[in-house]
Amino acid sequence: MKQSLKAGVRGVFALMAWPLALLSLFGKSRAGYLTGAHLVALGPGILGDYLRCAFYRWTLKECSAECRISFGVIFSNPDATVEDGVYIGPYSVLGRVRLGRNAQLASLVQVLSGARQHGRNEKGELLTGEVGEFEAVEIGANCWIGASAIVMAPVGEGSTVGAGAVVTKAIPERVIAVGNPARVLRSLDETKQKL
Secondary structure (H helix, E strand, O other): OOOHHHHHHHHHHHHHHHHHHHHHHOOOOOOHHHHHHHHHOOOOOHHHHHHHHHHHHOOOOEEOOOOOOOOOOOOOOOOOOEEEOOOOOOEEEOOOOEEOOOOOOOOOEOOOOOOOOOOOOOOOOEOOOOOOOOOEEOOOOOOOEEOOEEEEOEEOOEEEEOOEEEEEEEEEOOEEEEEEOOEEEEEHHHHHHOO
16 A cells, blocks of 8 residues: 555656756756756655655656655755665765665765866866766765765775765775765674674
8 A cells, every 4th residue: 555655646747847857848947847856856755755756757868766866955966876776865965976775975065076076277277067087986885985085086885985975085885984084993793793
């Protein structure tokens, strides 16, 4: 019964999000996509979560119906994947990203589209437009990314990134990484052995 009710609610919100998805040409029109992303970011409460999920199911590369996308969350690029069980905390901003099954992101997390998004000319002046290197950043299944972390490189499956950490290099699987720049503090397997 509960699953049927959820499916019905998702269907209603899919219909509500459809005009915004159409405006964005289902993620193909950058201006339309960003307009829709900013509008759905402001939907309050659980109903807003359903609206964001519905919009991103229409517009992202892939987005599971079984996820939570909280208030203020914006995907700046539709080339993103959200798998089952993902939770994204309030006010997070995500670029080109692949969020593995059951990945959990706390509030104010930023996942950039790599570390080299801004190009410079021979004089060192910033180039305008999207001329840098945009990479897809993967956050593995069952990862926890702490509040206000900034992620610019892949995070291996089952790892934890501490609050406020800045990930500039790949983090291996099943470790705890903290700091700026983020460094591996210890393996989760070592922590488990001590218990």
